[in-house]
Amino acid sequence: MRIKLFDSELQVMDVIWKEGEIPAKRIAEVLKEQIGWNKNTSYTVIKKCVEKGAIERSEPHFICRARISKGEAQNFEVDELVNKLFDGSESLLFASLLGRTQIPEDVLGRLKTLVATEGDGR
Amino acid sequence: MSFLQMSLAGAIMVLIVTVTRALFMHRIPKKTFVVLWGLVICRLLLPFDVAAPTSIFAIGRHVQGPVGPSMTFEAVDRSVLENMRDIYSWHYAQTMIEEQSAAAELAAPVLAGWSLVTTVWLAGAALLGLFFAVLYVRQRRKFLMSLPLENELIAEWLQRHKLRRRIRVRVSDRIATPLTYGVFSPVILLPKHMNWADEKGLSHILAHELIHIKRFDGLKKLLLAAVLCVHWFNPLVWLMYMLFNRDLEISCDEGVIRQFGEEAKPQYAITLISAQEQGAYPPLHNAFSKYAIEERIHAIMRSRRASFFGILVAFVLVAGIAMVFATSATAEVQEEMSARIIVLTDVSEDDALISAEEAATIGRVAFSRYFAAFAGDWDDWEDITFLMTFSPWVNPHTLREWGVGANGAPVWQGLVVVDNEAGMEHIFPFSFFVHAETGEVLRLQYTPRTAYALLMEAVRLDGDEAIRALFRTWSETHPGLGLGKYDDMFIGLAAQAVEAFAFLDCEIVAIYVQGVRAMASGPAGTVVVEYAGGDFVKLEFLLVERELVAVQYILG
Numbered sequence: 135m136r137i138k139l140f141d142s143e144l145q146v147m148d149v150i151w152k153e154g155e156i157p158a159k160r161i162a163e164v165l166k167e168q169i170g171w172n173k174n175t176s177y178t179v180i181k182k183c184v185e186k187g188a189i190e191r192s193e194p195h196f197i198c199r200a201r202i203s204k205g206e207a208q209n210f211e212v213d214e215l216v217n218k219l220f221d222g223s224e225s226l227l228f229a230s231l232l233g234r235t236q237i238p239e240d241v242l243g244r245l246k247t248l249v250a251t252e253g254d255g256r
Numbered sequence: 257m258s259f260l261q262m263s264l265a266g267a268i269m270v271l272i273v274t275v276t277r278a279l280f281m282h283r284i285p286k287k288t289f290v291v292l293w294g295l296v297i298c299r300l301l302l303p304f305d306v307a308a309p310t311s312i313f314a315i316g317r318h319v320q321g322p323v324g325p326s327m328t329f330e331a332v333d334r335s336v337l338e339n340m341r342d343i344y345s346w347h348y349a350q351t352m353i354e355e356q357s358a359a360a361e362l363a364a365p366v367l368a369g370w371s372l373v374t375t376v377w378l379a380g381a382a383l384l385g386l387f388f389a390v391l392y393v394r395q396r397r398k399f400l401m402s403l404p405l406e407n408e409l410i411a412e413w414l415q416r417h418k419l420r421r422r423i424r425v426r427v428s429d430r431i432a433t434p435l436t437y438g439v440f441s442p443v444i445l446l447p448k449h450m451n452w453a454d455e456k457g458l459s460h461i462l463a464h465e466l467i468h469i470k471r472f473d474g475l476k477k478l479l480l481a482a483v484l485c486v487h488w489f490n491p492l493v494w495l496m497y498m499l500f501n502r503d504l505e506i507s508c509d510e511g512v513i514r515q516f517g518e519e520a521k522p523q524y525a526i527t528l529i530s531a532q533e534q535g536a537y538p539p540l541h542n543a544f545s546k547y548a549i550e551e552r553i554h555a556i557m558r559s560r561r562a563s564f565f566g567i568l569v570a571f572v573l574v575a576g577i578a579m580v581f582a583t584s585a586t587a588e589v590q591e592e593m594s595a596r597i598i599v600l601t602d603v604s605e606d607d608a609l610i611s612a613e614e615a616a617t618i619g620r621v622a623f624s625r626y627f628a629a630f631a632g633d634w635d636d637w638e639d640i641t642f643l644m645t646f647s648p649w650v651n652p653h654t655l656r657e658w659g660v661g662a663n664g665a666p667v668w669q670g671l672v673v674v675d676n677e678a679g680m681e682h683i684f685p686f687s688f689f690v691h692a693e694t695g696e697v698l699r700l701q702y703t704p705r706t707a708y709a710l711l712m713e714a715v716r717l718d719g720d721e722a723i724r725a726l727f728r729t730w731s732e733t734h735p736g737l738g739l740g741k742y743d744d745m746f747i748g749l750a751a752q753a754v755e756a757f758a759f760l761d762c763e764i765v766a767i768y769v770q771g772v773r774a775m776a777s778g779p780a781g782t783v784v785v786e787y788a789g790g791d792f793v794k795l796e797f798l799l800v801e802r803e804l805v806a807v808q809y810i811l812g
Binding site for chain 1: 395397400401402403404427428429430435436437448474477521522525526529532549550553554557558
């Protein structure tokens with residue numbers, strides 16, 4: 135089984151692969167130390183991994199165990215998720231470098247030509 | 257100033273700024289546009305309420321209370337009266353109108369008409385607000401899952417660019433373009449899949465984001481979204497939303513160019529274009545922002561360093577548009593007044609659903625019941641006649657005391673006239689009000705006879721002569737007051753009060769006496785001013801120590 139995971143999810147998996155069985159609380163502590171996540175963020179990501187079937191959890195203490203090996207994990211590709219209502223609209227509320235829209239090739243080509251000619255003209 | 261007028265005035269400013277932007281984009285500093293949009297936002301959010309002193313209607317509540325012979329003006333707080341003196345200024349007129357509309361909202365039919373519009377507006381605002389809130393929370397949660405970045409170049413850059421707020425740079429595989437989030441502890445987030453080898457490009461991007469942080473652009477974007485939620489029904493506010501967002505970027509680009517120098521322009525432009533190429537977003541149909549990048553590249557490449565002339569133009573523009581913004585408040589008030597007057601003249605006797613005869617019958621039944629309650633049976637009901645007067649309005653006192661008869665809720669006012677045993681007609685000191693649309697008896701009241709003598713006199717006569725006659729009568733029944741003084745004084749004051757309306761720029765046709773309110777110990781008058789075009793304004797006067805302290809409300 136191959137499961138596509140985001141970097142954030144791989145971070146969680148890394149901790150589990152290293153430690154074997156580990157309580158969620160402990161994972162949150164490790165990640166807080168390593169990458170500065172707050173507890174809620176870690177739990178959110180762990181939950182996502184459980185949903186995707188990468189982690190198996192057992193009570194008590196929310197013990198987490200990996201269901202896939204390191205080799206079975208795959209990087210997620212961004213373009214698969216952006217075509218939803220909310221994703222890819224960062225520029226609405228946050229200062230992002232570019233807007234969400236894909237620009238046709240010919241327009242970009244035209245812009246490059248413009249930059250080249252204007253740049254030379256100075 | 258009403259909310260719709262704010263939105264309309266804002267819309268006009270959006271058009272002005274949009275045209276300005278098209279004309280001067282390449283000639284004046286880009287920051288100018290950000291400032292101009294700021295002015296538009298002020299217009300859209302600030303109601304321009306002049307904090308007027310306690311209104312005349314507050315005094316009215318003190319003074320009028322239950323109308324009775326023991327009322328005196330001594331009860332009125334002097335300091336309040338002091339504030340009231342400047343009745344001729346438009347601020348004051350505006351306060352009156354707001355009181356008036358507040359009163360109008362009390363009346364149920366008016367409220368029902370408004371509540372639908374208000375409900376739709378609130379629902380739209382809530383819906384859009386919810387969309388933004390969900391978007392914000394989701395994206396923030398996504399950003400929080402970002403990872404720290406091990407990069408010497410960036411570590412060194414952070415060392416060199418320290419602000420009071422600690423900046424962090426992190427990386428995420430869930431975004432396609434660099435962005436900044438967090439106002440108080442800002443984070444520059446870089447997409448994992450970017451060209452990390454391009455050091456020059458990286459330094460441009462970091463410089464760009466740093467400028468956003470320094471200028472609190474994140475906060476501006478949130479404010480802008482809030483404005484859009486409130487004015488969602490205004491298409492020009494959507495236009496502003498799009499253009500302001502673009503101008504934040506364009507202005508930010510300008511800052512980068514200033515920092516790196518003119519010769520960095522092509523390189524910076526190429527950085528943007530290739531970032532756009534790398535962006536893995538599938539095409540989304542968004543006609544508005546489709547060529548935002550084009551506008552940006554043009555702005556970067558075509559703009560020259562602002563000349564002295566360009567900066568001068570920028571200042572003139574900001575000052576000019578700020579002035580439009582400030583003065584529109586005055587103009588709007590005038591519009592509001594004339595508009596109200598026109599609306600309110602719609603009511604005429606023909607509109608009454610209940611005829612005078614029907615109203616008289618209703619009044620007769622109510623009156624007999626009431627009378628029977630304290631005087632037993634009355635044998636000669638046939639001897640009673642009812643004088644019915646149609647009032648498309650009742651005075652604010654009636655509205656406040658009984659909660660009825662606001663503008664647009666016409667009443668029949670009935671006066672009970674009894675033929676007594678001696679065969680002498682006299683006015684019985686009872687009157688009543690019947691709602692001219694529902695037939696409901698609004699009020700039966702007992703009123704001192706002299707007041708009705710004045711009222712009847714006033715109904716019979718028009719114009720200046722009526723005022724004189726009125727006060728002649730008044731002085732006969734109140735010997736202490738003296739005829740001559742109040743006569744001339746009242747007319748003079750009426751003229752002054754009419755002047756207060758001069759800014760309406762209407763030609764005054766005539767002044768009619770509508771009636772004198774039965775104020776037991778203080779003269780209070782009502783004058784109706786007719787303007788060319790058939791509009792009416794009713795002015796109410798209140799005299800305290802022979803000075804006109806307050807005035808007027810509008811109706812038609």
